[in-house]
Amino acid sequence: MLYAIIALVAATFLILGVRRDRRRMANAVWLGLTLVFSFLWVVSRDDLPVWLNDVIGYAVVAALLLAVSVLPVALIVNGVVMLRREGRRLPNLLSLLTGVAIIALVAVFVLALADDRTWVHAVVGALVIVAAYVAFLFVSLLLYSVLYGKTGRRTGFDAVIVLGSGLDGARVPPLLASRLDRAAAVFRRERAAGHAPLVVVSGGQGADEDVSEAVAMRRYLLDRDVPDDRIVLEDRATTTEENLVYSRRLLTSHGHTGRTVAVTNNYHVFRTAVLARRLRMRLEVIGAHTAWYFLPSAFLREFVALLVRHPIVHALVCGALVAGYLALLMVIT
Template sequence: MLYAIIAVLSAVLFVLGVRRDRRRIANAVWLGLTLVFAFLWLVSRDDLPVWLDDAIGWAVLVGVLGAVLVLPVALIVNGVVMLRREGRGLANLLSLLTGVAIIVLVAFFVLALADERTWVHAVVGSLVIVAAYVAFLFVSLLLYSIIYGKTGRRTGFDAVIVLGAGLNGSRVPPLLASRLDRAAAVFRREVAAGHAPLVVVSGGQGADEDVSEATAMRRYLIGRDVPEELIVLEDRATTTEENLRYSRALLTERGHTGRTVAVTNNFHVFRTAVLARRMRMRLEVIGSRTAWYFLPSAFLREFVALLARHPITHTVLPGLLVALYLLLVLR
């Protein structure tokens, strides 16, 4: 019964949080807690039909085997693909490193089962608790990011901000092209509805780029029948936060007070929304499609970036869980 009460309370807080502001990280946490305690309530019941009880058991077994066997191998394979297609940057190593970390943790856990020393159990148990904390947050944020990206306003915008991404010299690569294609589609939909929004292309020039991202983006959109006079160039930004801040300033200069939407890739939508909330910007964020092989590392990178915004919280909370576990094990 306790699990059911906690699940209901978490669900209520999730709904209230979404109604208050869809861009809150806490919404993802309440969603995760709702699912966890609803599952615990379900499996703790002793009045389930036999077929449902068996189905849950098989589902748990498949999930565990998938998490400890299939997932790490898939992440390592994805990491190799990323290295071959995108280069050896640290961000491209994230899926490979995560896969290796899962394998190492599983190996330590299996070895600890055969070891009777208390300190070994304490160390491995602490690692498992930290890993469970990180996994809970990652899955919660991933699920809520998907929900956020599939909901919200899709029409009625007076301005469109397109966030930049890296160029190949002066050429727009597929990742950035997908954002621009989505922005062009939004523009055409608004034109069909009777008004043409301003389109802000935002992105500075990197050391390995021949022109600013904004310049290449404007050229791309003109080729997609977006009128040049409606495209606003923002060519200073080097981060997502600067994309939003500088674009807002340009729109304010032009007297814009209507609804705004930011366009980025689907994996980047929720972090962009969180940043916009922190900057007190009222805007929607919508995402474009991303190549399948790019998604695991991209979501991991976004997850790390979100955790890095609250380092104390995500140090203290798992630290308290580990301390409680050690008190129980070593007493």
């Protein structure tokens, strides 16, 4: 019954948080707690049929085996693909490094099982607890990000902000093209409904780019029947925050006061929404399709970016969990 009460409380906070503002990071945590304690409530019931208990048990074992064997190998393979297709940059190493870290943690845990020294159990146990906390946050944010990207307003926009993501010289690469294609689709849908929104293309010029992202993005949209007089160039931004801030200034200068939507890739939607909330911007964020091989590293990068926004909070939570574990270890030994 305790698990059911905790799950109900977490679900209540989730509903209240979503109604207050869908862009709150706390919503993801409440979603994760709701799912965890709902699961614990189900498996702790005494009135479940034997066959259902067996199914749940097999499912848990299969999930654990996948997490410690298949998942890290898949992440390492994805990391190699990223390095070959996207180049040797730190963001492209994230999936590979995560896979190696999981394998290393599993190996250390297995070795610790054969060691009877208390300090070894203390250290390895603390590592496992921290890893479990990080995994909980990652899965919670991933699930909530997917839910956020699938819900919300999809029509009735008076302005569209397209966030830049880098050029290949002067060419629009596939990642940015997917954002522009989604923005063009939004424009056509709104125009068919009776009004043509302003489209802000936002992105400055990098050291390895022949033109600003905004200029290349404008050319791309013109080729897809978006009229030149509905395109507004923002050619200074180099970060997502600058994309939003500078675009808001341009829209204000054009007298825009209506509904706004920002277009980015699907993995980047929730972090953009969180940032927009911090900037006190009332806008929706929608995502464009991303190549499958790019998603693992991209989601990991987004997760790290969200995680470092509240380092003290996460450090305190991890410290409390580890302290509780060490206290329990001292009692039982």
